Amino acid sequence: MIDNPRLELLLAEYGRPIVIALVVIGALALLASGWAVANPSTTTEAQYGEERVSSDLQTSAVVVQDGTLWNEGDRLENSEVYMLNASPELTLEAGTELRNESGGTPIDDGEVTHELEVRYEATRNDQSFWNESHTVIDGSPAVEDGVATSETTVDVESYRDRQQELESELSGVGDVDMAFVLHVEYDTGTNQGTQRESTMFRVTDTAYWLEESVSASDTHTHQTGTIETTESQSLAAIAGLSLLGTLSLAAGAFVARRSPIDEDAARRAVHERRYAEWISRGSIPMWIGDYHVSLDTLEDVVDVAIDTNERVVHDTQRGLFAVVNDGVVYYYSERGLWEETAWPEMNLEEQPAVADGEPALSADEMELEGNEEFADPEDGFDDDEDVWQKL
Incomplete structure (x- = not known):
């Protein structure tokens, strides 16, 4: 006997539908728990690789005569300034490195094209009104150990002479600046791109230098594949569904054993309690x-x-x-x-x-x-x- 007249009355009035609902809920819960055990969750995660392309312009010059500062044959590299009499020729080296950052390995099957120009530009009030360019490097060097290098040597005095000639022509009208412009095209097999950097080239009667270092770097991310991870369903969910199914079936059996209940007696018991x-x-x-x-x-x-x-x-x-x-x-x-x-x-x-x-x-x-x-x-x-x- 349930010491709850209202529950007795509820079972008397709706005992059969309640039993059916409990059995259905219990069966569905047990089926769901079984399905969860038999069907673990599978997640697919994309894998990505990263490639880096770095380019720069290196400078060097060989000392052609003994002096107070250097001896003949000395080689100066990436110096802040070069003396024109000691080192009249400047070697320019354009280099590009292709590297797979994900694996930490160089990319040897890529393609690189280098183009280096010397550019003269006339300006007035910081506005350009004339320019002239000459190609210094134009080539597609082979990529070895992930690095492609192009090199040339220029006569600095010839560049100074041409700049002075242009300044003489534009005397009183504008200024003439000289710059090196590096243009790089690359293809790693997975990614393609271009790089363009420039720097002013300053030349005086006694010295010359690059006003800024020339360097560029690109990073590319691409999908390399996918990884599937299989994990079992939540143990808490499986246990909860199993418990729900068991309790529902047990409750259905309990209600079924108590049926039929005298509805009038149950209703009278409710009134007596009330x-x-x-x-x-x-x-x-x-x-x-x-x-x-x-x-x-x-x-x-x-x-x-x-x-x-x-x-x-x-x-x-x-x-x-x-x-x-x-x-x-x-x-x-x-x-x-x-x-x-x-x-x-x-x-x-x-x-x-x-x-x-x-x-x-x-x-x-x-x-x-x-x-x-x-x-x-x-x-x-x-x-x-x-x-x-x-x-």
Whole structure:
């Protein structure tokens, strides 16, 4: 017995749908947990590689005569300044490195093209109005160990002379600047691109230098493949689904075993629990009250008790709920009218049948012999109340 009348009533009214719903939920939950175990999750992750292409312009010069600072044959590399008399020729080396940064390995199957120009540009008020370019390097060197190199040597005095010639032509009109412009094209097999950098080339009567270093670097990212990772489903989810399925099936079996439940009895139990503070258990005599009013529901009896400030008496033997007020009995009973509640309910179908060979007694044989108590009404009881008390 469930000590919850409302739950009893719910099961009485919707027991079959509840059992079906619990069984369906339990079956689905167990199937879902089984599917989760049999089908681990698979994630696909893309793998990426990174390539770097770096280019620069290196300078060097060989000393052609002894002096205070250097000796003949000395080689100066990437110097901040070169003396024109000591080193009249400048060697320019354009280099490009192709490297796979992901694997840390050089790219040997790439292609590189170098183009180096010397550019003269006339400006006025910082605005260019004339320019002239001469190609110094133009080649596609082989890539060895990931590096491609192009080299040339220039006569610095010839460049100075040409700059002075242009300045003489534009005297009083504008200035003439000289610059080296490096243009690189590359193809790594996976990525392609171009690089362009420049720097001013300053030449005086005694020295020359590159105003800024020339360098460029590009980074390319590309997809190299995918990796599939297989992981089992969440153990917490599987355990939760299994527990839900087991509990649902167990609850369905429990409800099914309790069916069928007497709906009227369950509803009466709910009302008894709800109005327990107005109901007392007791025994109600048959003869009490002058008038007997049959009400339809227990709630009606409780309403009368509340209105009259009386108690509802529950006679369990008679299955009766009643309120007595000023000689009037307001009652409710599932057995029917007041008189029908006098005797306990009996199931005649379960009584044993008359034994074979023993005929039922006739009306004449059913005499009350030897019982003087009922022989004369005047010698018996005065009224029904005495008869009830005697019984």
